[in-house]
Amino acid sequence: MPETTIFSHLSDISDLAPSLPEFDQQFADAARARQAQLTKPPGSLGKLEELAEFLAGWRGTAQPEIREAQALVFAGNHGVCDRGVNPFPQEVTVQMVANFEAGGAAINQLCQLSGANLSVVPLELDRPTGDFSTGAAMSEKECVDAINLGAAAVSTSADILILGEMGIGNSTVAAALAHGILGGDAKDWVGRGTGSDSDGQSLKARVVAEGVKRHASLSPMEKLAALGGREQAAICGAVIAARRARIPVVLDGYICTAACAPLLGADPRLLEHCLIGHASAEPGHKALCAAFDKAPILDLGMALGEGSGAALALMVLRGALSCHNGMATFAEAGVAGG
Numbered sequence: 001m002p003e004t005t006i007f008s009h010l011s012d013i014s015d016l017a018p019s020l021p022e023f024d025q026q027f028a029d030a031a032r033a034r035q036a037q038l039t040k041p042p043g044s045l046g047k048l049e050e051l052a053e054f055l056a057g058w059r060g061t062a063q064p065e066i067r068e069a070q071a072l073v074f075a076g077n078h079g080v081c082d083r084g085v086n087p088f089p090q091e092v093t094v095q096m097v098a099n100f101e102a103g104g105a106a107i108n109q110l111c112q113l114s115g116a117n118l119s120v121v122p123l124e125l126d127r128p129t130g131d132f133s134t135g136a137a138m139s140e141k142e143c144v145d146a147i148n149l150g151a152a153a154v155s156t157s158a159d160i161l162i163l164g165e166m167g168i169g170n171s172t173v174a175a176a177l178a179h180g181i182l183g184g185d186a187k188d189w190v191g192r193g194t195g196s197d198s199d200g201q202s203l204k205a206r207v208v209a210e211g212v213k214r215h216a217s218l219s220p221m222e223k224l225a226a227l228g229g230r231e232q233a234a235i236c237g238a239v240i241a242a243r244r245a246r247i248p249v250v251l252d253g254y255i256c257t258a259a260c261a262p263l264l265g266a267d268p269r270l271l272e273h274c275l276i277g278h279a280s281a282e283p284g285h286k287a288l289c290a291a292f293d294k295a296p297i298l299d300l301g302m303a304l305g306e307g308s309g310a311a312l313a314l315m316v317l318r319g320a321l322s323c324h325n326g327m328a329t330f331a332e333a334g335v336a337g338g
């Protein structure tokens with residue numbers, strides 16, 4: 001078995017949660033106790049305090065640091081583009097990968113600013129998945145191969161993992177995964193993507209409804225193969241590999257969160273180490289975040305993908321830890337009232 005092969009079957013993942021590292025409440029409590037001693041009114045750093053405690057519990061230390069931040073952007077192409085669901089042509093995926101590699105995309109600027117090491121992982125862009133509305137997007141083997149590639153891309157020495165994606169047509173794939181796992185109406189999970197008008201969105205909703213109906217009897221991980229794409233599968237693999245190394249994950253927007261819906265459906269414990277970087281302008285993201293029981297860190301009206309909102313959220317995490325580790329306590333600073 002090659003070293004990078006971690007999973008052989010989709011069912012390997014559904015059964016994984018009990019064997020994975022868990023949040024260590026002892027270190028989170030120690031971080032909370034430190035927060036209470038820092039020179040500020042109790043709770044005045046709001047969510048920054050919660051984030052410091054979250055990172056402490058997952059990293060297994062009362063004073064976690066982000067020395068190495070890894071950003072992974074997975075790119076894939078989708079057979080469902082044959083249905084005309086995407087305003088931009090499919091070749092934009094490979095062209096944007098070239099742009100990432102040349103440093104010209106938004107994610108390059110935001111990773112540079114936030115101090116993340118960016119790697120772009122194109123996944124067989126010249127061989128799109130099948131059209132999920134007429135058959136399975138991927139076989140189990142194709143899906144497991146992409147999961148394993150995603151897992152192998154994670155640097156186990158990282159302190160935090162930023163995840164993003166690029167794939168023309170994948171807002172339709174995201175809607176299909178969300179609808180397929182969480183139910184509701186197809187149209188509630190469909191949005192503009194890269195700029196679909198109302199007719200385009202109606203078409204997307206019809207295509208999503210057809211696909212979800214076709215694959216309705218499958219398990220959540222089987223739905224990842226049937227409705228998803230390679231970048232969605234790779235995101236799932238990276239999430240699991242990060243968990244094994246106790247690395248907290250920052251998911252990006254709608255597409256990236258929806259990619260993890262099969263993990264949620266399989267076992268919500270698989271996502272306990274994940275944060276959601278920002279609230280996407282895609283309308284379905286709100287319900288998705290509610291189903292994940294996670295509040296996005298930022299809400300800036302963005303809908304770009306690429307990991308851009310997650311890279312921005314990294315700066316908030318850095319802010320949380322700068323205060324947590326660098327501030328003086330009341331006793332150290334001789335400030336009264338602590």
Ligand SMILES: O=C(O)c1ccc[n+]([C@@H]2O[C@H](COP(=O)([O-])O)[C@@H](O)[C@H]2O)c1
Nearest residue numbers: 167169170171193194253254255280305
């Ligand atoms: O993640 C999001 O919140 C998001 C929302 C809308 C669009 N996108 C990006 O736009 C592309 C998918 O849009 P579309 O219209 O081609 O399905 C894909 O490359 C995503 O990275 C991403």
Ligand SMILES: Cc1cc2nc[nH]c2cc1C
Nearest residue numbers: 088092166194304305306
């Ligand atoms: C130009 C462009 C850049 C993107 N980045 C992520 N998705 C994208 C889609 C398009 C069309």
